[in-house]
Amino acid sequence: MGELSAATGVPVPTIKYYLRENLLPAGDRTGPNQASYDAAHVRRLRLIRALLDVGGLSVTTARQVITAVDTPDLPLSWIFGVAQHAVSDTTLYEPLDGDGPGVALVDEAIDRMGWHVHDDNPGRRGAARVLNTYAALGADDLAEISDGYARAAELIARADLAAVAQGGSVSDMSETVVIGTVLGDALVASLRRIAQEHVSFELFPDAVAPVKSQKGRSS
Amino acid sequence: MGELSAATGVPVPTIKYYLRENLLPAGDRTGPNQASYDAAHVRRLRLIRALLDVGGLSVTTARQVITAVDTPDLPLSWIFGVAQHAVSDTTLYEPLDGDGPGVALVDEAIDRMGWHVHDDNPGRRGAARVLNTYAALGADDLAEISDGYARAAELIARADLAAVAQGGSVSDMSETVVIGTVLGDALVASLRRIAQEHVSFELFPDAVAPVKSQKGRSS
Numbered sequence: 422m423g424e425l426s427a428a429t430g431v432p433v434p435t436i437k438y439y440l441r442e443n444l445l446p447a448g449d450r451t452g453p454n455q456a457s458y459d460a461a462h463v464r465r466l467r468l469i470r471a472l473l474d475v476g477g478l479s480v481t482t483a484r485q486v487i488t489a490v491d492t493p494d495l496p497l498s499w500i501f502g503v504a505q506h507a508v509s510d511t512t513l514y515e516p517l518d519g520d521g522p523g524v525a526l527v528d529e530a531i532d533r534m535g536w537h538v539h540d541d542n543p544g545r546r547g548a549a550r551v552l553n554t555y556a557a558l559g560a561d562d563l564a565e566i567s568d569g570y571a572r573a574a575e576l577i578a579r580a581d582l583a584a585v586a587q588g589g590s591v592s593d594m595s596e597t598v599v600i601g602t603v604l605g606d607a608l609v610a611s612l613r614r615i616a617q618e619h620v621s622f623e624l625f626p627d628a629v630a631p632v633k634s635q636k637g638r639s640s
Numbered sequence: 641m642g643e644l645s646a647a648t649g650v651p652v653p654t655i656k657y658y659l660r661e662n663l664l665p666a667g668d669r670t671g672p673n674q675a676s677y678d679a680a681h682v683r684r685l686r687l688i689r690a691l692l693d694v695g696g697l698s699v700t701t702a703r704q705v706i707t708a709v710d711t712p713d714l715p716l717s718w719i720f721g722v723a724q725h726a727v728s729d730t731t732l733y734e735p736l737d738g739d740g741p742g743v744a745l746v747d748e749a750i751d752r753m754g755w756h757v758h759d760d761n762p763g764r765r766g767a768a769r770v771l772n773t774y775a776a777l778g779a780d781d782l783a784e785i786s787d788g789y790a791r792a793a794e795l796i797a798r799a800d801l802a803a804v805a806q807g808g809s810v811s812d813m814s815e816t817v818v819i820g821t822v823l824g825d826a827l828v829a830s831l832r833r834i835a836q837e838h839v840s841f842e843l844f845p846d847a848v849a850p851v852k853s854q855k856g857r858s859s
Contacts, residue, residue, distance in 0.1 A: 430738075464778070471773045475732065498844050505833055513694065513826050519649075527834075536838035544833030551827040554690045559683070560819050566831070569799030573792040574831035578839040580788030581832075600779050602836075606829045607732050608770040612785070612793035613800075613828065614724055614763030615746075617821075619755035620797040625717050 422448070425458045429466045436466070442480050444469050444487060468596060476603035482507045486603070490595045500595045504602035509543035517546055521553030522564070530566035534575065581605055641667070644677040648685045655685070661699050663688050663706060687815060695822035701726045705822070709814045719814045723821035728762035736765055740772030741783070749785035753794065800824055 425448075426433045439445040445465055448456030465487075472483040489495060489503040517523070527548045531538055538545070548566065555563040581601055644667075645652045658664040664684055667675030684706075691702040708714060708722040736742070746767045750757055757764070767785065774782040800820055 467777050471777055475770060475773045498840055501836075501840060505836060509833060513830070530831075531834065534835075534838075536834060537841050538834050538837045542834055542837050544830040544835075544837075547830030548827055548834065550694060551823050551830065554694050554823060555819065558686050558690055558815070558819055560816050562816050563820050566827075567799040567802070569795045569802070570827065570831055571835075573795040573799070574828065574835040575839065576788045576792040576795070577832050578835035580786045580792070581836055582839050582843055583786070583788070596777070597779050597781050600774065600777055601782050604770045604773060606832065608767055608785075608789065609793065609828060609832065610825045611732070611763040611766030611770065612749075612789055613796050613825070614728060615750065615755060615757050615761055615767065616753075616763075616790075616793040616797035617720075617724060617800055618757045618761050618763075619753075620794065620801050621717055621720060622756050624801055 422456065422458065425462055425466065428463050429470075431466055431470060439466070439469055442484065444480065444484055468600070471600060472603055475607060476508065478507060478603065479510065482510050486599050490599055495595070497594055497598055501598050501602060504599045506543065508603050508606060509547070513547045513550060514543040515546065517549055517553070519553065521549070521556050523549030523552035523556070526552050526565055530571050533568075534571050536575075577605070577609055641675065641677065644681055644685065647682050648689075650685055650689060658685070658688055661703065663699065663703055687819070690819060691822055694826060695727065696826075697726060697822065698729065701729050705818050709818055714814070716813055716817055720817050720821060723818045725762065727822050727825060728766070732766045732769060733762040734765065736768055736772065738772065740768070740775050742768030742771035742775070745771050745784055749790050752787075753790050755794075796824070796828055 422433055422436055425431075426436060436445065440447060445462065448458040448462065451457050468487070468490075469483060472478045472486060473480070478486070486504055486507045489500050524545070527545050530548075531545075552564070552566070641652055641655055644650075645655060655664065659666060664681065667677040667681065670676050687706070687709075688702060691697045691705060692699070697705070705723055705726045708719050743764070746764050749767075750764075771783070771785070
């Protein structure tokens with residue numbers, strides 16, 4: 422276990438916690454206080470850290486995702502659905518309370534785009550909640566789903582699924598599907614911040630820069 | 641205060657907390673235990689709830705954003721910068737530790753798109769962190785920023801800034817800028833879930849649906 426910790430940078434008590442929580446499979450017992458761990462454990466430990474730390478999943482949700490990855494012969498579309506629901510396990514996607522134009526505006530946008538989407542897709546609730554909030558705040562300029570947002574979402578989804586569509590065996594691809602689904606939100610949000618600065622500079626070239634310009638990578 | 645609570649659905653103890661935290665300005669004193677609140681208080685209370693509950697900001701970060709909104713004569717680009725940094729106040733955007741190809745891949749994508757972006761844009765760190773994680777997991781299919789993601793980010797940023805570019809006085813627009821920046825991540829993530837289901841269905845029409853098809857809106 423000490424070597425597993427050294428190889429991954431994950432402290433031993435944390436590894437023990439993941440074992441207790443059934444996130445990480447037990448090693449092969451080689452003695453009373455010894456177990457052997459292999460490359461699969463290293464890989465799994467990195468996946469757990471990515472889901473929890475970068476993806477922000479809870480331990481319970483991460484376990485559901487990992488169980489799906491480990492279940493033989495699950496179709497990729499199923500694993501994708503599990504990952505999508507896992508990453509939607511926040512208050513944003515809970516059933517809506519109160520009234521507002523959100524649900525109708527989301528339906529409109531889906532019709533406009535010609536999308537086929539189940540009524541229980543969590544994104545419907547999240548988008549409707551945001552639009553209800555805009556409406557309650559009187560933010561009329563934001564009161565609908567712009568074509569730019571809708572087309573961007575479809576571009577992202579096509580990029581998300583391009584790797585899956587390339588084929589490959591389910592066991593090879595299921596981890597990729599899970600990782601891409603869970604971490605994709607963070608990547609999109611990050612790229613939005615980068616592109617916003619560029620577009621802001623393009624539209625307002627003379628504006629005072631809101632951030633300091635510094636040399637040296639921010640790494 | 642009871643009427644303010646009734647008009648907004650925010651419990652009185654929560655309103656008192658926002659007053660103590662200087663998120664909500666005090667009402668006009670009309671008696672020893674009485675203060676009068678007006679439409680501006682109702683509006684401000686809704687903004688606070690949107691920033692905290694839908695946008696997921698901390699109280700401290702929400703106060704920074706509201707202070708910027710309340711400061712006279714701040715240019716919109718400045719308010720936009722404050723909102724962008726506020727919404728990037730999570731571990732995802734912290735300085736990177738460890739090595740990885742992320743920083744170089746982000747630089748490459750920015751060059752490819754012809755974007756002008758400061759070195760300290762928080763999105764650089766977030767995107768690099770996700771790409772470092774992909775690389776550590778051996779997810780080769782995800783190992784770069786696809787053109788789809790980059791073009792989608794620019795579409796989103798243009799939609800984000802369209803309202804700002806239309807003009808209007810700073811005092812009218814600053815709230816819109818803040819709301820759109822903070823809640824836009826949630827809207828984009830929601831639309832991604834919707835579009836993913838559609839594209840998944842288009843690419844794998846015969847696959848078993850991962851979610852139950854149900855009639856009735858999920859509201």
